[in-house]
Amino acid sequence: MAPVPLSTVLREWGRIGALGFGGPPAHVALLRDLTVDKRGWIDAREFEDAFAACNLLPGPASTQMSIFCAHRVAGRAGAIVGGLAFIIPGLILCLVIAAVALQDEPPAAVDAFGMGAAAAVVAVVVQAGLKLIDPRRGLVYVIAGALGAALTGPYVVVILLAAGFFELARHKLFSAVWPALVWLAVKVGALSYGGGYVIIPLMYGDAVEAQRWMSEQAFANAVAYGQITPGPVVHTVSFVGYAAAGLPGALAATAIAFTPSFVFILVGARHFQRLRTSPNVRAFLDGAGPAAAGAILGAAVPLLTAIDATWQWFVLAGAAIALLARVPPIAVLVGGAIAGLATTLF
Template identity: 30%
Template sequence: MHRMQPTDMALVERPEPPAYTLWQLVLYFLRLGTLGFGGPVALAGYMHRDLVERRGWIADGDYKEGLALAQLAPGPLAAQLAIYLGYVHYRVVGATLIGMAFVLPSFLMVLALGWAYVRFGGLAWMQAVFYGVGAAVIGIIAISAYKLTTKSVGRDKLLWAIYLVLAAVTIVTESEIAWLFLAAGVLAWFWRAPPKWLRQSGANALAAAQVPAASGFLSALDWPLLTQIGVFFAKAGAFVFGSGLAIVPFLYGGVVTEHQWLNEKQFVDAVAVAMITPGPVVITVGFIGYLVAGLPGACVAALATFLPCYLFTVLPAPYFKKYGKLPAILAFVDGVTAAAIGAITGAVFVLAKRSIVDLPTALLALATIALLLKFRKLPEPIIIAAAALIGLAIYPVLRS
């Protein structure tokens, strides 16, 4: 029998070097954080288009693993996916730098908007801008959802069933139910690569446990304001599943109802700021923190929200990388990915109900879809800028 020589072992164990440098990836995510509009759905689509399809830096399997992990773990989907993609070839250093590069541009933008909001007493122009941008964003995320569906679901009947169920549930409930992603992964696993004990015993029952919600006793303590902000936003980052938009109801309950840090109009303005700025939607926490306690409040709120999602991505990542090629894990990831894309597609309809409110917004959304289908390399920021100008021009006329 041939005994493997040390040189042979080195060839087997040494992975292929990545086709890019860490700093190239950092610059990409700085740009995406600066110009990436459309919320978590669109941002996930941009990452697949740019890093998997066009550049070939990230393998499709690694992308799917990252998307599955981002859906299973609590926290904002786009930020967690970015952190995982940074981890793929450059481990903890890559994950850390990519997470910072992705979040920092939009955080600085919301700081500037928070300063202007406090200084000039509200942002009346924001409604006009969001009127146009919101409609264009629907077109952008619809195209992203379509591309993800055709690429990842394909013609697989089981994945289509999972996809359609999750899309329907998201549309009906207007929320993303975390345990359904786990159930979809288990279903695909048992269907495609059933474990030996299942084949032998014919067992057909599975108990699914949900992560309990965070207890509220911490928020009842009379701590200084910055500590209260840190505790509240850490809970928001650690116990809210789904896309960045899923955090909005949780924030409303704590910021407006429980702590009464903001009134309803200020909270709506904060959400609008998140929607008209690029990067992750969750960055609205920076704006809220600024209104509550200035620059320290913004920094504490952002750090407390994003630290849990960073840990929930980096800590399980080695196990995803080590065992990710096993048939059972591949089947599980395919099921979760189909569920995630179904939920993303359902979210398009949910968001459309809020953003497409009349004929002009419907035409803007359809025009965006048509432009992106015809001009595949048309940069989305150009569409967003044009939609913002249209909103500024026609919104005051329509509401006068």
């Protein structure tokens, strides 16, 4: 197949980045619709194998998948263009929101909007953690999940548990803003296994507890904004960077967090099939999965403590009921945000 023009990659991947509301499932569905179903650029089996391999890598899987697909149809230049086109639309929106929401005194409507979404996001995070649980491996999940949930505080580097591996305890290495921010972004981009939600405990310990760049409520709002906006959930790191060091901090944290995804694909795409079928890699991920589930469920605890208004508990209850009724998470989050906004009218 002749390489796809970079202008086409820029347009199509930019469209997905701008319209990709709903998190990784929506992103992957849009990529598959474009590259497999409509254009026939990638074989269906190759697409599925590549996505499986991306899930074995640290960092945001849907971002890596967007880079892989662009690499597959337009080479290395396509990977860079497509990856950036996928990331930048959501980043711009997140920076605009951060500039308003992270003011010392944000507008009441903006604050309520974020608080409503933050209440709903607790239920969404719990659901994400429960989905990772494999009932066939109950004892492993009890042990690893308990460790993951208990240790999702300021000392977590990354959840790693596989056939004798255990969680690596993290010490507070830096006190200055920039070194600490760089280290946080490295953890998010290069050391986080288990999907986008694992970054929540990784960031919470630094952003709220260790460095105190954000309040619990501001962090919970940022997590919600990272899911309401299009593009990768990892955009939450831009809010943390903005809180730490303004616009330069947001841009630097985002660049550092996403760079490993480009490196992994540009260097390792040709090894994807071997990676996916490696028994050693599978054994490692079989162990990391339970701990990741525990970490995600544990991440709901600090998000829950950020709820301090009575109406937020009603939003949380409504969100839980909606998720049980199989309402899409993005709709639940938007509904929570609108409910929060409505409180400013009364």
